[in-house]
Amino acid sequence: MYYEPGKTDHGLPYNPLKGCVVPRPIGWITSMNKAGLVNLAPFSFFNLLSYDPPYVCFSAGGNVKDHDPKDTVVNIEETGEFVYNLATWAQRDVMTKTSQIVERGVDEMAAAGIEPLPSKLVKPPRVGGSPVQFECLYHQTVVLAGNRPSSFHRVVFGRVIAVHIDDDVIINGKVDVLKMRPISRLGYKDYTSIESIFQMEMASPEEALTPRRVAAE
């Protein structure tokens, strides 16, 4: 099949797009408003972008009702700080709870029954029970115009200034992904969790697809 998003119809009963970039890690983002009220929400348009220094980003659509920016984005732009928490299989149910729209003025972490852990360098707390958390400083927002008011997205970039990893998931000096069992988003209502891994070496020069250019003498 072939279609041109925004121009031609895919002709399928459900939009296939999100099922085509999988699995997507879930950035479970803690933020706070100026008054100190905690907000927690999952974002699967999320990723790590670099490592020296490390940057992350997530992309948020507008609120369903009024298309205004989501609270997470408003908070981060207001206060300049957020925390990325890794969502695990054990936390799958509570994670989806935190995607629900709640009245302004409600602490979403407390409402979901999650224990807040203090951060070291930023104010928003970390999610208790999550094995990895990054404390982040707001870098910038890039607005992706939508074809409709409801499809505008705001991509929020942040610089990671502190990394917490639960010692229990560090085995032989490496982060043990199978022990953490992160969950990720697929298309539709589908998720996956990491239950197997495999390793590969980088291709050796002899296996390179094109002969290496020999430096001029």
Ligand SMILES: Cc1cc2nc3c(=O)[nH]c(=O)nc-3n(C[C@H](O)[C@H](O)[C@H](O)COP(=O)(O)O)c2cc1C
């Ligand atoms: C697994 C999962 C992934 C999600 N990913 C996104 C996303 O990438 N972008 C987005 O705008 N909303 C996403 N949502 C919906 C938000 O979590 C939801 O709108 C939430 O209420 C936003 O919270 P806030 O308004 O407090 O910022 C996702 C929901 C779930 C359950």
